[in-house]
Amino acid sequence: MRKLSWIALCLLPLLLLVLTACEEEADAAGEPSMSGGVAEPFMPGGDAERGAELIEVYGCPACHTIPGIRGADALVGPPLTGWVERAYIAGAVPNTPDNLLLWLQEPQQIEPGTAMPDMGITEQAARDIGAYLYTLRRDDGSR
Numbered sequence: 001m002r003k004l005s006w007i008a009l010c011l012l013p014l015l016l017l018v019l020t021a022c023e024e025e026a027d028a029a030g031e032p033s034m035s036g037g038v039a040e041p042f043m044p045g046g047d048a049e050r051g052a053e054l055i056e057v058y059g060c061p062a063c064h065t066i067p068g069i070r071g072a073d074a075l076v077g078p079p080l081t082g083w084v085e086r087a088y089i090a091g092a093v094p095n096t097p098d099n100l101l102l103w104l105q106e107p108q109q110i111e112p113g114t115a116m117p118d119m120g121i122t123e124q125a126a127r128d129i130g131a132y133l134y135t136l137r138r139d140d141g142s143r
């Protein structure tokens with residue numbers, strides 16, 4: 001019995017090590033990251049660089065101020081600065097990846113009558129654009 005508990009004690013650090021490694025793996029796999037104790041949204045399957053190009057292709061800068069996008073300083077719609085830190089989309093639904101995907105593809109589904117047009121964006125394009133928007137944070141002076 002005594003011998004057994006010694007073995008258990010020796011195995012404990014090993015167990016902790018394995019658990020820590022698993023957590024790191026989860027981070028690498030794109031689990032929502034924690035910043036200042038608040039979980040930040042993350043767009044699975046989205047390519048932020050491609051998203052930045054698509055934002056220009058779809059003409060979002062005609063209505064929005066979007067940090068990091070050339071000429072995107074319009075104020076028809078709200079500025080998308082610090083987007084990853086925003087709690088709501090259009091003040092209507094929580095800023096989650098799924099809600100953002102729906103908003104970008106069919107804003108009228110979330111807020112009937114909104115001035116944001118339905119632009120026929122494909123799901124993959126919405127993922128890419130969403131991934132870019134989720135790179136935008138308030139304290140990033142370069143954006």
Ligand code: HEC
Binds near residue numbers: 064091
């Ligand atoms: C014709 C102008 C117009 C265009 C083009 C447009 N938007 Fe919007 N957008 C708006 C308006 C107006 C709102 C505010 C909607 C509301 O609150 O009902 C909005 C809201 C948003 C929001 C939510 C903002 C917030 O503060 O909650 C996001 C995100 C967004 N737009 C992204 C985009 C992206 C990305 C594109 C390009 C694919 C785009 N918009 C194109 C007018 C536009």
